[in-house]
Amino acid sequence: MADDLTKTPTAATKETYDDRPFHSDDLPPExxxxxxxxxxxxxxxxxxxxxxxxxxxxxxxxxxMGIKLEALSWGERGKPGLLLVHGNSAxxxxxSPLAPYLAKDYRVTSMSLAGxxxxxxxxxxxFQDFAADAEAVSRATGLYEGGRKPIYIGHxxxxxxxxxxxxxxxxxxxxxxxxxTGFGGPPPEVLAERQKRAELLANNxxxxxxxRVYPTLxxxxxxxxxxxxxxxxxxxxxxxxxxxxLKRVPMPDGGEGWxxxxxxxxxEKLDRSDGVxxxxxxxxxxxxxxxxxxxxxxxxxxxxxxxxxxxDGHVPEIEIPDSHHHVMIDQPLALVAALRTLLGSWPH
Numbered sequence: 001m002a003d004d005l006t007k008t009p010t011a012a013t014k015e016t017y018d019d020r021p022f023h024s025d026d027l028p029p030e031x032x033x034x035x036x037x038x039x040x041x042x043x044x045x046x047x048x049x050x051x052x053x054x055x056x057x058x059x060x061x062x063x064x065m066g067i068k069l070e071a072l073s074w075g076e077r078g079k080p081g082l083l084l085v086h087g088n089s090a091x092x093x094x095x096s097p098l099a100p101y102l103a104k105d106y107r108v109t110s111m112s113l114a115g116x117x118x119x120x121x122x123x124x125x126x127f128q129d130f131a132a133d134a135e136a137v138s139r140a141t142g143l144y145e146g147g148r149k150p151i152y153i154g155h156x157x158x159x160x161x162x163x164x165x166x167x168x169x170x171x172x173x174x175x176x177x178x179x180x181t182g183f184g185g186p187p188p189e190v191l192a193e194r195q196k197r198a199e200l201l202a203n204n205x206x207x208x209x210x211x212r213v214y215p216t217l218x219x220x221x222x223x224x225x226x227x228x229x230x231x232x233x234x235x236x237x238x239x240x241x242x243x244x245x246l247k248r249v250p251m252p253d254g255g256e257g258w259x260x261x262x263x264x265x266x267x268e269k270l271d272r273s274d275g276v277x278x279x280x281x282x283x284x285x286x287x288x289x290x291x292x293x294x295x296x297x298x299x300x301x302x303x304x305x306x307x308x309x310x311x312d313g314h315v316p317e318i319e320i321p322d323s324h325h326h327v328m329i330d331q332p333l334a335l336v337a338a339l340r341t342l343l344g345s346w347p348h
Contacts, residue, residue, distance in 0.1 A: 027225075027229050028231075030231055031225065031226075031229050031230065031231055032225055032229075033222050033223065033224075033225065034224070034225065034226075034231075034232055034235060034238055035221045035222060035224050035235065035238055035239055035242060036221075036222040038221070038235065038239065039218055039222075040216070040217055040218025040221055040222075042236070042239055043235040043236045043238075043239050044236065045236035046236075048333065049097055049236055049237070049240075049332075051100075052096065052097045052098070052099075052100045052101065053096055053097060053240060055074060055099075055100035055103075057072035057073055057074050057096070057099070057110075058072070058073040058074075058141075059071075059072055060072075060073065060140065060141060061118075062111075062136050062137045062140040062141070063136070064132060064133045064136035064137070065129055065132055065133070065136075067114060067119070067120035067121075067122060068119065068120050069111055069112060069113075069114065069119045069120070069133055069136070069137055070091070070092055070111065070112035070117045070118040070119045071092070071109055071110070071111050071112075071137050071140070071141050072092045072093070072095075072096065072099070072109065072110045072111075073107070073108065073109045073110075073141045073142070074099045074100055074102075074103035074107075074108045074109075075102075075103030075104070075105075075106055075107045075108050076107060077107055077142040077145050078107070078142075078145050078146055079105065079106050079107045079146050080105075080106050080107065080146035080147070080148060080150075080151070080174075081106065081107045081108075081109070081138060081142070081143025081144060081145070081146055081148075081149075081150030081151070082102060082106045082107070082108045082109070082143070082150060082151050082153060082343075083109055083110075083111065083134060083137065083138050083143055083150045083151070083152045083153065083173075084098075084099060084108065084109065084110040084111070084153050084154075085110075085111060085113070085134070085152065085153065085154035085155065085158030085159070085161055085162055086110070086112070086113065086116070086117075086154075086155060086157075086158050087155045087156030087157045087158050087159075087326075088116075088156065088157035088227065088266075089116065089227060089245075089260075089262045089266075090116060090117075090155075090158075090241070090245075090262075091112045091116050091117025091118070091241075091244060091245060091261065091262075092110040092111055092112040092117050092118075093110070093117070093240070093241060093244040094110075094155070094241050094328060095110040095328065096110070096240070097237060097240065097328070097332055098328055098332055098335065098336050098339075101336045101340070102336065102339060102340065102343075105340075105343075105344075106146075106343070107141075107142055107143055107145065107146060109137060109138070109141040109142075109143055111133070111134070111137045113130065113133070113158070113161070114129065114130070114133060115262060115263035115266045115269075116261065116262045116263070116266075117244075117261055117262075118261065121263045122269070123269065124269050124270075124271050125266060125269050125270045125271065126271045126274065127161065127164045127168075127271075127274055128168070128274055130161045130164070130165070131161075131164065131165040131168060131169045131172065134152065134161070134165060134172065135169075135172050138150050138172070148174050149171075149172065149173050149174040150172075150173060150174060151173060151174050151175045151176070151177065151343065152165065152166070152172075152173045152175075152176050152177070153176075153177040153179065153339070154176075154177070154178060154179065154181065155179040155180060155181070155326075155327070155328065156179070156180055156181060156182075156325065159178035159179055159180070159181030160181055162176050162177075162178060162181075163176070163178060163181065163289075166285060166286075166287050166289060167283045167284075167285070170285075170286035170287045173287055174287070174288075174347070175287055175288040175289065175290075175346070175347045176287055176288070176289045176290075177289070177290050177291075177292065177339070177342070178289065178290070178291045178292070178311075178315070179291075179292050179293070179327055179328075179335070180292070180293045180294055180297050180299065180325050180326075180327050181291065181293075182297075182298055182299050182302070211249075211259045211260060211264050212259065212260070213249055213250075213251055213252065213257040213258065213259045214257050214258045214259070215251065215257050215258075216257075216258070217243075217246070217258055219258070220242075220246050220257075220258040220259075220260075221239070221242050221243070221246075224238065224242040224245070226238075226325075226326055226329070228298065228325060230324040230325055230326065231324070232324070232326065232329050232330060233330075234329055234330065234332070237328075237329045237332065238329060241329075245260055245261055245262075246258045246259065246260060246261065247259060247260075247261050282310065282311075282314050285314065285315070288346065288347035288348075289315050290315065290316050290317070290318065290342065290346065291311055291315050291316070291317045291318070292317070292318045292319075292320055292327065292335070292338055292339075292342075293317060293318075293319060293320065293327070294319075294320050294323030294324050294325060294326075294327045294330060294331070295319050295320065295321050295322065295323060296322070296323060296324045296330075297323070297324055297325045297327075298325060318338055318342070320334050320335060320338060321334065323335075
């Protein structure tokens with residue numbers, strides 16, 4: 001899940017944290033293929049998780065700018081609205097284990113961004129289009145019916161989209177919560193892998209990549225990994241989101257196989273020309289904003305290395321203990337508790 005809001009990095013503007021698809025055989029097995037030991041079987045799950053995923057959401061497709069966007073909703077219309085936004089190459093179901101716990105007090109909608117989940121793909125992806133998509137989904141699913149504008153909550157790349165919308169279109173939201181949303185250059189191993197891939201493709205100028213097709217569900221699940229790479233102990237959460245990241249597709253030689261739902265060429269299609277960070281500094285924020293982050297995430301690594309944080313001194317922050325970048329996987333109940341406590345007293 002990335003937050004690439006800029007043009008090509010320069011001395012005045014830094015590329016934000018990059019977690020575009022990263023493939024390396026140097027990762028340990030528990031990071032490279034965390035679900036492989038289960039051979040396609042579902043890992044055991046605790047009662048809280050089983051209850052949450054049993055709360056079937058309202059499933060809709062919302063039209064926006066010529067495409068249809070997947071939207072999952074929980075809670076009664078008429079309650080204050082929350083819009084949940086996932087990270088890169090993810091989908092709306094990443095929030096399904098958490099949303100029912102938020103729906104006790106809110107009308108909650110989780111959307112799949114264009115090019116991801118069951119949402120349609122676009123020929124070009126723009127930050128401005130996301131802002132329009134978020135507004136269309138919020139209105140169609142009743143997030144305005146609680147008497148105020150919705151609060152946007154975005155993880156990683158989704159947090160970057162929420163940040164963009166908060167800056168460019170503050171009239172769309174009551175407040176914004178970013179979840180482990182980094183603003184800095186890509187980590188060294190991603191840079192090295194990107195350079196390796198560029199060298200391999202030097203004689204093939206086409207950026208298009210076909211989506212890989214796996215012969216069985218078990219084979220596809222065995223290839224699932226988190227981006228950026230990290231260990232994850234809650235395999236039942238990984239399995240849940242991995243299964244919902246896949247779709248049935250024809251095999252090249254006949255029959256059906258499994259493939260990932262996201263647009264594999266999204267990064268090549270992403271238009272960065274309207275990046276809010278291109279202005280060279282922290283823009284003025286006109287809506288309340290808070291940042292939640294994992295204490296083991298890349299953000300902490302960068303701070304320990306002495307790199308100043310883009311949000312430092314501008315946005316209050318809350319640390320989630322014992323969590324890497326993917327907070328909703330590492331510490332889902334802690335994240336729910338933090339959000340419920342925060343939303344109960346903030347914004348003023």
